[in-house]
Amino acid sequence: MNAEVAAATAAPEKKEFWRWQENTWFDETKNWKDAKIITCGIDVGSVSSQAVLVCDGELFGYNSMRTGNNSPDSAKNALQGIMDKIGMKLEDINYVVGTGYGRVNVPFAHKAITEIACHARGANYMGGNKVRTILDMGGQDCKAIHCDDKGKVTNFLMNDKCAAGTGRGMEVISDLMQIPIAELGPRSFDVDVEPEAVSSICVVFAKSEALALLKAGYTKNKVIAAYCQAMAERVVSLLERIGVEEGFFITGGIAKNPGVVKRIEKLLGIKQLETKIDSQIAGALGAALFGYTLMQKQAAK
Amino acid sequence: MIANYGYKDGSGEYYISIDTDKCIDCAAERACLKACPQQMFEIITDDYDDEVAWVKKEKTRALAYDCAACKPAGGYTSLPCTSACTPGAIKHSW
Numbered sequence: 172m173n174a175e176v177a178a179a180t181a182a183p184e185k186k187e188f189w190r191w192q193e194n195t196w197f198d199e200t201k202n203w204k205d206a207k208i209i210t211c212g213i214d215v216g217s218v219s220s221q222a223v224l225v226c227d228g229e230l231f232g233y234n235s236m237r238t239g240n241n242s243p244d245s246a247k248n249a250l251q252g253i254m255d256k257i258g259m260k261l262e263d264i265n266y267v268v269g270t271g272y273g274r275v276n277v278p279f280a281h282k283a284i285t286e287i288a289c290h291a292r293g294a295n296y297m298g299g300n301k302v303r304t305i306l307d308m309g310g311q312d313c314k315a316i317h318c319d320d321k322g323k324v325t326n327f328l329m330n331d332k333c334a335a336g337t338g339r340g341m342e343v344i345s346d347l348m349q350i351p352i353a354e355l356g357p358r359s360f361d362v363d364v365e366p367e368a369v370s371s372i373c374v375v376f377a378k379s380e381a382l383a384l385l386k387a388g389y390t391k392n393k394v395i396a397a398y399c400q401a402m403a404e405r406v407v408s409l410l411e412r413i414g415v416e417e418g419f420f421i422t423g424g425i426a427k428n429p430g431v432v433k434r435i436e437k438l439l440g441i442k443q444l445e446t447k448i449d450s451q452i453a454g455a456l457g458a459a460l461f462g463y464t465l466m467q468k469q470a471a472k
Numbered sequence: 473m474i475a476n477y478g479y480k481d482g483s484g485e486y487y488i489s490i491d492t493d494k495c496i497d498c499a500a501e502r503a504c505l506k507a508c509p510q511q512m513f514e515i516i517t518d519d520y521d522d523e524v525a526w527v528k529k530e531k532t533r534a535l536a537y538d539c540a541a542c543k544p545a546g547g548y549t550s551l552p553c554t555s556a557c558t559p560g561a562i563k564h565s566w
C-alpha cells in the first residue's frame with residue numbers, strides 16, 4: 172500500500188481540513204451613522220450564512236460564517252457578528268431581507284426573496300452592469316442565471332438534486348485528502364499531466380473513487396485535479412443548457428477555488444469578470460440592495 | 473423570465489421551462505392549474521411582484537416520474553399542460 176493510500180484509509184485526524192475562513196469586513200473609511208437608509212441582507216444557505224449591511228445603496232460591511240443546526244440562530248449570529256464590530260443595533264437597520272434556503276426562517280426579516288434574484292442583483296453590483304451570465308456554486312446546489320443590465324433575472328436553472336459540483340462536495344474531498352480546503356485549488360495545478368475527470372463526482376461515491384485513484388498510483392494532487400475537472404465539467408453542462416453570454420461571473424464559495432474556476436474558464440473559452448468583493452456574499456448583498464430599493468420606493472410614495 | 477425547473481441525471485435532462493412573461497397577463501385563465509393531473513403548477517408572486525406560474529418545489533426533483541403518465545407511452549399525443557397553456561409558456565425538455 173502506498174503512503175498516500177495508507178494515510179487516506181487510516182482513521183482520519185480530528186483536524187477539520189474542510190473548515191473555510193470565516194470572514195468579517197467593514198468599510199473603515201465610512202461611518203454608518205452618516206447613512207440615511209441602512210438595509211441588511213441575510214443569506215442563510217445550507218453550508219454558509221452571510222449578513223451584509225448596505226448604507227445608502229453602497230456595501231458597508233459583512234460577516235460570513237458556517238450555518239449552524241438552526242436557521243434562525245445562524246441568521247442572528249451572522250448579523251450579530253458584524254453589528255458587534257461596528258457598534259450597531261438591530262433597531263438601527265431600516266429594512267432586512269432574508270434569502271437562501273433558510274430565508275423564511277430569518278426571524279427579523281421584513282421580506283424573503285429567492286436566492287436566484289438576490290445572486291443576480293449582487294453579481295450586478297459586484298461585477299458591474301456588463302454581467303449577463305452568473306454561475307452560483309453554493310454549498311449544496313448550483314445555479315445558472317442570466318440577467319439584464321440591471322441585474323434582473325431573465326433565465327435561470329438550478330440543480331439541487333445532488334451535491335455534486337457544490338461546496339459540500341469540495342469539503343468532503345478536503346477531509347478525505349486531509350488537505351486544507353484553501354489549498355485544494357493551487358495544489359490541483361501541481362501535476363505533471365492533467366488527469367481525466369473522475370467519472371463520478373457524487374459525494375456519496377467520492378471516498379471510494381478517490382481511494383481507487385490513489386491505489387491506481389495517482390498522487391493526492393492528481394486526485395484533486397481530477398475532482399476539480401469533474402466539478403467544472405458538471406457545472407459547464409448546467410450552464411450550456413441556458414447558454415453562456417459574455418459578461419460571465421461566478422458567485423458562491425467555490426469561486427474562491429482557482430482549481431475549479433480556471434478549469435471552467437478553459438472549458439467555456441471565456442474569462443470571468445473580476446471583483447475585489449468576496450464572492451460568497453453575493454446573495455446577501457443582493458438581498459440588502461433589494462431592501463434599499465424597497466425603502467426608496469416607500470419613501471417616494 | 474424563463475424559469476427552468478427540474479434536473480439532469482444519468483438518464484437524461486428533465487426540465488419544465490415556463491416563460492413567466494406570458495403568465496403575467498395569462499390569456500388562458502391559468503388553465504395549467506386544472507389541466508395537470510399531478511397538480512404540478514401553482515401561481516405565486518415572484519421576486520419582481522408579478523403573479524406567475526411555477527412548478528411546486530416538491531415536484532421538481534421527480535419530474536420524470538410525475539410526468540410519465542402524460543408522455544406518449546401513457547397514451548397522450550400532446551401534453552395536457554402545454555395544450556391547455558394557449559399562450560405557449562410551458563415547454564418540456566424531454
Ligand code: SF4
Pocket residue numbers: 490494495496498499500501502503504505524525556557558559560561562
Ligand atoms: S403557464 Fe400558461 S396557463 Fe399557466 S399561468 Fe402561465 S400562461 Fe397561463
Ligand code: SF4
Pocket residue numbers: 507508509510511512538539540542543551552553554
Ligand atoms: S406532463 Fe402531465 S404531469 Fe407533467 S406537468 Fe404536464 S400535465 Fe402535469
